Amino acid sequence: MTRTSGDFRGRRALALGAGTATVALLLAACGGGDGDDGASPTAGGTAAESSIDCSVFDQFGDLQGKTVTVYTSIVDPESQSHIDSYKPFEACTGVTISYEGSREFEAQLPVRIQAGNPPDIAIVNQPGSLRTLVNRFDAVKPVPDAVKQEVEENFSQSWIDYGTVDGTLYAAPYDANVKSFVWYSPKAFKDAGYEVPKTWDELMTLTAKIQSDTGNPPWCAGVESGDATGWPGTDWVEDMVLRFAGIDVYNKWVDHEIPFNDPQIIDAWDKAGDILKSDKYVNAGLGDVSSIATTAWSSAGLGITQGTCWLHRAANFYAAQWPEGTDISEDGDVWAFYLPAQIEDEHPVLVGGPFIAALADRPEVQAFQTYLASTDWSNEKAKVSASGWVSANKHLDPSLLNNDFDRYVYGVLTDPKTVAGYDASDQMPSEVGAGTFWTGIVNWLTGQSTQQVADTIEASWPASS
């Protein structure tokens, strides 16, 4: 009896204790809400120490203590150099830049716009999504005059056009990447006596030669990229369209003025097939043609450092994928050559890059937009960036770039002979550019013919555009 009543008392004490704890936690929960309204504006630094010309921002008035929110898809570890590159602006104006990166950026941005709390600045990754933001959500503010001046001063007309929707400039280019490169190992080339090809025919001859010398496929490729699987393959096709159909056809193709399955496109696409669908030429060290569809794009080219693969077509940002300690130099472990066109004098280049869309027009947001479009920002960003960052800004000081490879990329990008074609899949409506074009690549690699795939994609083109 005593034992059980003691037991009961114990239980009651436990119950009371638990009840009190519940209440206490609830109170704690209520109390905790006050301090976390996000980035409370901390007093910015004084307008003293700064490596840039601060007087540019005087026209926007006193901005001390204001906050600008930036939303991007750039996350750790790449994000740090972006945050650092904003510091001179913060020092100048006393504005706090609140940076938020998310890999779910594309899905979350429309949600936030519809819910009524858009970020001030969104760094959108494609002209296609910029157009959607302007047309469907009416969310983007046209750039102020100060930004327009900077953009016209610093960027070539084609880049300005990508940020323009229906004749109005909505967004300045942010940074750039260049996709028309073939990675190779200069050391291995030197040992085997191979030369870097200058024309498409030379490239195909070299491919055949490596194949007959080694008995193994020379090219390695991979298009697997989670729910974006297929995109590296679309870059292949786009590069071929630029080379064999020309920039005018390319632009018409992007705007759907000619059908997706136009004979010129099919012909160009088949040029990619000469390599990617030939069991003799792919897939070095990884399997047969269909293994391209299942190989991760990020690891597909690593065979070059292991001696199993000779050639890998990938963008300049593939530089970040090489294992630590790889010597990226013109006579080192890896380097890239420009994917040649039909003749040596032609320089079509496939490019990509995000744009700075402002969703608010407060003075501090416009001041920050002006900073991001300026050469000052490009130079600051170049100083703090790790390898793999370039901008299309014509006035960027190349000596500030991280390494020789970035300088080489910048050279290709700003070469007057260069004809830049912006990544087609990023400009097409997302049903195609981020849908059937991607899946089409997988179907193409796993057996369907070029015609079949192109017909399917054409049929999926949304009627309205």
Place this chain on the structure above:
Amino acid sequence: MTTTPQASLPAQTLTLNQRAAKVRRRLSNPWASGIAIVLAILWTLPTLGLLITSFRTQTDINASGWWTVFGKIFTGDANFTLENYDTALHGSTTNLAQFFVNSIVITLPSVVIPISIALLAAYAFAWIDFPGRDWLFVAVFALQVVPIQVTMIPLLRAYVSWGIGGSFWSVWLSHSIFALPLAIFLLHNFMKDIPRSLVEAATMDGAGHVKIFFRVVFPLMVPAIAAFGIFQFLWVWNDLLVALVFVGGRPDVAPLTVRVAELSGTRGGQWHLLSAGAFISMVVPLIVFVSLQRYFVRGLLAGSVKG
């Protein structure tokens, strides 16, 4: 008052023991054991693979599958490293501890708020007679079928207009809203199981609703609360969607899941870190589950057999 729980407790243990014995007899079939073991192995295999992968070097992960490790252990070629854990923990600009704290700050109120409210609601539904009670209960129960995805944009819009968008309040409230229908339903069913005589006896002794709730009902509900608490804790701790939509990815509010989802880098090139990240975020739920597992099983049994 003192005699009733004393009488009911041994009775309950007896039936439990009887039931356990019955189940044990039925499951002692060698075939059943064999199937159970096979299922257990199949179930654990992916986790094992993840665990092994998290200790492999980046080059190995890219080059071959985790199962090749077993062959390599015999030949002595196996390489293991803690580097993935190091990068996942310290490789970012914000210390991972910050995200741990955020996750805890998000999870605790999101567990406590719905349980507190659901306990009171379940008590009312079970022991207080008021008009329309059954209809109201059916309505609450029916709310479970509303998929949370359709509520997100309207909810976010409401939070923004109340001025709490992007703060912890929005996740606490959202998780509570999403958890309440199930919590009320479950706790109500547990509460119904308490013998009516017990509550009546307390009323006879002059106890009001508050006293009955805290002195009689609450102690008997502890296993049920623990069981639902674990459920809710695991769901909130592992949640990515709600956190991403309502608070976003700013380091001062984002939970661990948001960080783990971003471990692979801007272009997904660093996916070899994900397995290590998964195990880091798994540590807390594992501790919670193992330490409260006793209640979990008891709570499940109590609910399923009597209802």
